[in-house]
Amino acid sequence: MDTIIKSKSNKKKYVLIALPIILIVGYVVFTSATKKRSLTIKRNEISIKSVEDNYFEDFMSFQAKAVPLNSMLINIIEGGSVQEIFVENGDEVSKGQPLAKLYNPNSELAYMQQETAIIEQINNLNKAKLDLRNQELNLSKDLIAIEHDYLDAKNLYDLNKNLFEQEILAKSEWNKTKENFRFQQERMGIIKQSVSKEKQANLVQIGQFNQSIGVMNKSLEILRTNKKNFLVTAPLSGRLSSFEPILGKNYPQNSTIGIIDDRKGYKLVADVDEFYLDRISEKQKGTVIFDNKNIEVQITKVIPEIKNGRFLVELDFISKEKLDLKQGLSFGVKLNLSEKTKTIVVSKGSFNEETNGKWIFVVKGNQAERRAIKLGRENPLYYEVLEGLKPGEKVITSSYKDYKQVEVLNLE
Incomplete structure (x- = not known):
């Protein structure tokens, strides 16, 4: 049986046809992969600046x-409702000048009751001091009478002593005279000692009374001063600001109703x-x-x-x-923030928001190509250029929001 042998010419024919097609497709794929992505934009829609060699001032x-x-708050020390207003916001005032008057009947009644109680205590202490002084006076009177009795006994003792020595006075009478003199002498010594101790004790007690009265008088003075706090006065001279009290409005204790600026x-x-x-x-x-x-x-x-x-x-x-x-x-x-230094700078712009200072579009003729750069310090006017740009080159400084994936911009 005969065997059929296929001709090799058909294979060669297919290879010769496919090879050009493969080369063309490969070329298209290669050029598509290596071609830079571009976008055409209008020149008047962007901002172009020149890179400069200039002094950079870090500020x-x-x-x-x-x-x-200097300013001072105007505080309400005693709460109450505003009864009168004497000045207006913005006025110049002097230290101590009345600004407003408050009214609080409950506080005023409480002040009156406290004042009455303190005055009553002061009067009681003064009365106690007077009683002690009267007691001292009575003791002094008693001491005078006792000293008089002692002197009488002494005079009689001296007289009877002479009479007894002259054997004119009976012994019994002399003994009676001696006994009376001894009694009056001891009595006067005891009373003098008692009066002295009593005076010392009274002196200490009166000192304590005086100290208590002094404290109460200070309390009374403070109380009467606090009663004046219903009248709000200027703590210093200056101009009023934020001063807007309202008639009839109740303001709590320690609230602020304004400020005084000393304007010095x-x-x-x-x-x-x-x-x-x-x-x-x-x-x-x-x-x-x-x-x-x-x-x-x-x-x-x-x-x-x-x-x-x-x-x-x-x-x-x-x-x-x-x-x-x-x-x-x-x-x-x-x-x-630092001294001026000469360096390469580029004007600030919105481009940095998208690039973070890592790249920029450099303009050459009617095209702008993407280039890697490195930026340093900045101030409100410039970025300091560390790498990638030279003085005189032009760059796009406006926003790159629509150009993030673009490598070449065609400028019309």
């Missing part, structure tokens, strides 16, 4: 407001982003512009407590020149 800027250097000077207070907390410290200097002049300021206090992503900073004016400032006046503070 930050923030807004601050002028506030009085001003300081600046600012809310600063927490990002700068580690870079700001006391005694750092900066400038503000006032009356078209640069005025030096210095940080005097940093309050590190973070609230809503911000912290408080206080600054004082270094210049001794008297500035015509007003409360609430706003200033743009430029705070120096």
Whole structure:
């Protein structure tokens, strides 16, 4: 039986047909894989800036407001309802000047009762002192009478002694005279000793009474001073602010109804982003512009407590020149963080929000190509360029939100 042998020419024919197709497909796949992704945009829709070789000044800027250097709260010491208002918010007042009058009948009645009780106690102590002095007076009278009796007994003793020695006076009468003299002598000694101890005891007791009366008089003085607290007065001279009491409204004890600014000077207070907390410290200097002049300021206090992503900073004016400032006046503070250094810089822009300083579009003619870069410090105007850019090159600094996956931008 004969065997059929296939011709090899058919295989060669298929290979010759398939090979060009494979090469074409491979080329298309290769070019698609290696071709840079591009996008066409309008030139007037983007911001193009030049890379510069310039002085970089590490500084930050923030807004601050002028506030009085010293202020004092106006507190209500004794609660009550507002009966009278003597001044208005914004008025200039002097220390001790009446601002408002309160009325609280219950407190006033309590003060009267306390005052009456203290006065009664003082009167009782004074009466006790008077009783002691009267007692001393009576003892003194008794002592005088006893001394008189002693002198009579002594005179009789001296007289009878002579008579007895002359054998004129009977012995029995002499013995009687001696006994009476001895009795009067001992009696006077005992009474004198008793009077002396009594006076010493009374002296101590009267001292205690006087001390108690002194304390009560101070209490009475404080009580009468507190009664005056229904009249709210200015604690210092200055300008009233936040002073808005309402007639008839009841204010509790120790509540605040206003502020007095002494207007002897001003300081600046600012809310600063927490990002700068580690870079700001006391005694750092900066400038503000006032009356078209640069005025030096210095940080005097940093309050590190973070609230809503911000912290408080206080600054004082270094210049001794008297500035015509007003409360609430706003200033743009430029705070120096380091000395000026010459370096390559690029203008700040929204591009950094998408790139994190790792790449940028560099413009060449009608195209902008993506390039890796490295940025360093920043200030409100510039980024410091560490790697990837040269002075004179142009870059796109506007937002890259729509170009994140693009490598080449065609500019129209």
